[in-house]
Amino acid sequence: MMNPDAVEENQEEGNILVWLTGLAFLAAMVAIFIYVPTEQTEGVVQRVMYFHVPSAWLSFFAFFIVFICSILFLWKKEREWDIYAHASAEIGVIFCSLVLITGPIWARPIWGAWWVWDARLTSTLILWIIYVAYLMLRTQSDAGSMRARYAAVLGIVGFLNIPFIHFSVLWWRTFHPPPKVITNEGIGKGMDPTMLATLGISLCAFTLLYFLLMGVRVRQEKLKDEIDRLKREKLYSA
Amino acid sequence: MNLFLNQITAIVWKDFVTELKTRELFSAMFIFALLVILIFIFSVNLSVVKASEVGPGILWVAFLFSGTIGLNRSFMLEQENGCLMGLMLVPADRTVIYFGKLISNFIFLSIMELFILPLFMIFFNIDILEHLLPLLFVIFLGTLGFCALGTLLSSLASNLKSRDIMLPILLYPLLVPIVIAVVRMTGQILNGEPLSGMMNWIGLTASFDIIYIGVSIMTIDHILEE
Numbered sequence: 001m002m003n004p005d006a007v008e009e010n011q012e013e014g015n016i017l018v019w020l021t022g023l024a025f026l027a028a029m030v031a032i033f034i035y036v037p038t039e040q041t042e043g044v045v046q047r048v049m050y051f052h053v054p055s056a057w058l059s060f061f062a063f064f065i066v067f068i069c070s071i072l073f074l075w076k077k078e079r080e081w082d083i084y085a086h087a088s089a090e091i092g093v094i095f096c097s098l099v100l101i102t103g104p105i106w107a108r109p110i111w112g113a114w115w116v117w118d119a120r121l122t123s124t125l126i127l128w129i130i131y132v133a134y135l136m137l138r139t140q141s142d143a144g145s146m147r148a149r150y151a152a153v154l155g156i157v158g159f160l161n162i163p164f165i166h167f168s169v170l171w172w173r174t175f176h177p178p179p180k181v182i183t184n185e186g187i188g189k190g191m192d193p194t195m196l197a198t199l200g201i202s203l204c205a206f207t208l209l210y211f212l213l214m215g216v217r218v219r220q221e222k223l224k225d226e227i228d229r230l231k232r233e234k235l236y237s238a
Numbered sequence: 239m240n241l242f243l244n245q246i247t248a249i250v251w252k253d254f255v256t257e258l259k260t261r262e263l264f265s266a267m268f269i270f271a272l273l274v275i276l277i278f279i280f281s282v283n284l285s286v287v288k289a290s291e292v293g294p295g296i297l298w299v300a301f302l303f304s305g306t307i308g309l310n311r312s313f314m315l316e317q318e319n320g321c322l323m324g325l326m327l328v329p330a331d332r333t334v335i336y337f338g339k340l341i342s343n344f345i346f347l348s349i350m351e352l353f354i355l356p357l358f359m360i361f362f363n364i365d366i367l368e369h370l371l372p373l374l375f376v377i378f379l380g381t382l383g384f385c386a387l388g389t390l391l392s393s394l395a396s397n398l399k400s401r402d403i404m405l406p407i408l409l410y411p412l413l414v415p416i417v418i419a420v421v422r423m424t425g426q427i428l429n430g431e432p433l434s435g436m437m438n439w440i441g442l443t444a445s446f447d448i449i450y451i452g453v454s455i456m457t458i459d460h461i462l463e464e
Contacts, residue, residue, distance in 0.1 A: 074460050129411040136407060140398040150394050153457045157390070157412065160453060164415035164446055171438060172418050 021212045024205035031198040039195075048106045050198055054206035055098040056124070062092030062210065063131060063159060070155030073148060079225070082148040085155055087217035089134055091210060096128045119169040126165050130158045245330045249338025250345070256315070257346070263311050267350045271304035272357065279361060289362040294424035297358050298417060301377075302384065302410075305347045309388040310405055312343050313396035322396075326462055336389060336458040340451075344385045351377055364428055372433045373424065379443045380420035386447055387412055390454040394461050419443045 032050045039046035069085035072078075103121060104114040115121065134154050141147040191199075257263055278296040316322040325335055359366050366373055388409055395405040419439045426436055433440065 074457065126411050126414050133407050133411060137398070137404065140400065140404055146397065149460045149463065150397075153390075153394060153461060154408065156457065157387070157450070157453060160449060161412050161415065164442065167438075167442055168415035168418040172422070 017208065017212050017215060021205065021208040024201070024208050028198075028202045028205040031201045036194050036198040037192075042110055045106060045109050048102050050202040052099060052102040052106060053199060054202045055095045055102065057203060058206045058210050059092045059096040059099060059124075059127075061207070062088045062095065063127065063162075066092065066131075066134075066155045067159035070152035070159075073152045074156075077145075079148070082152070083218050083221045084214075085151065086138065087214055087221065089131055089155070090217065091213050093128065093131045093135060095206075096124065096131065099124055100128060117172075119166075119172065122169045122172075123162075123165045126169075127162065130161065134158060242331070242334065245328075245334040246338045246341065249325070249335065250342045253312075253338070253342035254345075263308060264346060264350065267304040267307050267346070268353055270307055271300040271350060271354050274300040274303050275354070275358065275361060284362075290364055290428045291425065293358070293362045293364055294421045294428060297354070297424065298380070298421050300354065301347070301351055301381070302413065302417065304350060305343075305381075305384055305388065306406055306409065308343055308346050308350075309385075309392040309409075310395075310402050312339055312389070313392045314401065317396055322462075332459045332462050333455050335462060336393070336454055339393070340385055340389045340454075343389055344381060347381050347385065348377075351381065366428065369427045369430065372427045375433065376420055376423045376427060376443075379440070379447060380416060383416045383443060383447045383450065384413065386450040386454060390450070390458065390461070393458065416443055416446050419446075 028050070032047055036047070036050075038044055065088040066085045069081045069088065073081035073085060103124075107116070108114050134151065137154055138147060138151050141150060275296055278292075278299070282292050282296075284292075313322065316325060326332075328334075355366065358364070388405075391408050391412075392405055395401045395408060398404045419442050423436050423439050423443075427433075
C-alpha cells in the first residue's frame with residue numbers, strides 16, 4: 001500500500017529532477033551547437049558524437065542496472081527489483097536504438113558506408129537484439145512470479161555475455177576509432193578540452209535523463225500494481 | 239556424489255529409452271541438418287567460392303539449427319502429461335535435471351554431428367581425416383557451449399506462450415560469440431593450422447562453457463519452480 005505522504009514526497013523529488021534534467025539538456029544544447037568548435041577534418045557531422053557517445057554509455061549503464069536488479073531479485077524475491085530491471089531494460093533498449101541510428105548518420109559521410117561489420121557496431125547490434133528478446137520474454141508470460149524469475153535469469157545470462165561478445169567480435173575484425181576519452185596516455189588526453197567539456201555536459205544530461213525516465217516508469221508500474229490490487233479487492237470480491 | 243551421478247544417469251537413460259522407442263528426434267535432426275547444408279550449397283556458388291572458406295560456417299549453421307530442434311523437444315516432451323512435474327517431484331536436486339538434460343542433449347547432438355561430418359567431407363571435397371582430432375576437439379567445445387546455454391533457455395522457454403519461436407530468439411544472439419569462435423577455429427583447422435595458434439579462441443570457448451554451466455547451476459532452481 002502506498003503512503004500518500006510518500007507519494008507527495010516522490011513527486012517533489014521528481015519535480016526537482018525534471019528541472020535539473022531540463023537545465024542540463026539546455027546547457028548541453030548550447031554547448032553542442034554554439035560553444036564547441038566544428039571538428040577540422042570531419043566537419044559538422046561530428047557533432048552527432050555528443051549524442052552518440054552518451055546514448056551508448058546510457059544503454060550500457062541501463063543494462064548493467066538490469067543485471068544488478070536481476071541478481072537482487074533472485075536473491076530477495078521482491079517485486080521492487082523486478083520493476084527496476086524492467087524499466088531499466090526498456091530505457092536501455094531505447095538508447096541502444098538511438099546509438100544504432102546516430103551511428104550510421106555519423107558513419108556515412110566519414111567512412112563512406114552506413115554500416116560496416118566493425119567490432120563495436122556488431123556488439124551493439126547483438127546487445128540490442130538480446131535486450132529486445134528480454135522484453136519479448138516479458139510479454140510472453142503472464143504477470144507474476146514466473147515472469148519475474150525468467151526475466152531475471154535472462155538479465156543475468158545476457159549481461160554475462162557482453163565480455164564474450166566484445167572479445168569475439170574484436171578478434172573477428174575492427175575499424176572503429178579507438179577510445180578517445182580514456183587512452184593509454186591518461187584520461188582526456190586524446191581530445192580537445194572544449195570537446196571533452198561538451199561531451200561531459202552531454203553525458204551528465206543523459207544520465208540525469210536516465211534517472212528521470214526510470215522514476216516515471218517505476219512509478220507507473222507501481223500504480224499499475226496498485227490498480228490491480230484494488231480491482232481484485234473491490235471488484236471481484238463483492 | 240555417487241547418488242548425484244546415479245540420478246543424472248537415470249535421466250539420461252530415460253531420454254535414451256524414449257528416443258529408442260520413438261526414433262523421431264534423431265531422424266528429424268539429421269534430415270534437417272542435411273537440408274540446411276543442401277540449401278546453402280544451392281545458395282553459394284562453389285565453383286567461385288573456396289569450399290574451405292564457406293564450409294565451416296555452413297557446417298555450424300547446420301549443427302545449430304538442428305540442435306535447436308533437439309533443444310526444443312527436450313523440455314517440450316516433458317510438458318506433455320505433466321512429466322516435468324513428475325521430474326520435479328523426484329527427491330533430487332534441480333541441478334540433476336539440468337545436468338541430465340544437458341548430457342542427453344549433448345549426446346544426441348554429438349551423434350548427429352558424427353553422421354553429418356562424413357557427408358560434409360563428401361559434399362565439399364574437404365579432407366577432414368588428416369585434421370580429425372583437433373576438429374573433434376573444437377566440435378566438442380562448441381557443442382558443449384551450445385548445449386549448456388541451450389538447455390537452460392529451453393527449460394525456460396518451454397513454459398512460455400509461443401515456446402518454439404521464443405527459444406531461437408532468446409538463444410541465437412547469446413550464441414554469437416561461440417559461433418564466431420568455432421567457425422573461425424574450424425576454418426583454421428581445415429587450412430591445416432595447429433591448435434596452438436588459436437589459443438585465444440579456445441580460451442574464449444572454454445570459458446564460455448564453464449561460465450554458462452556455472453550460471454545454469456545457480457539459476458536453474460529459479461526456473462524449475464512451481
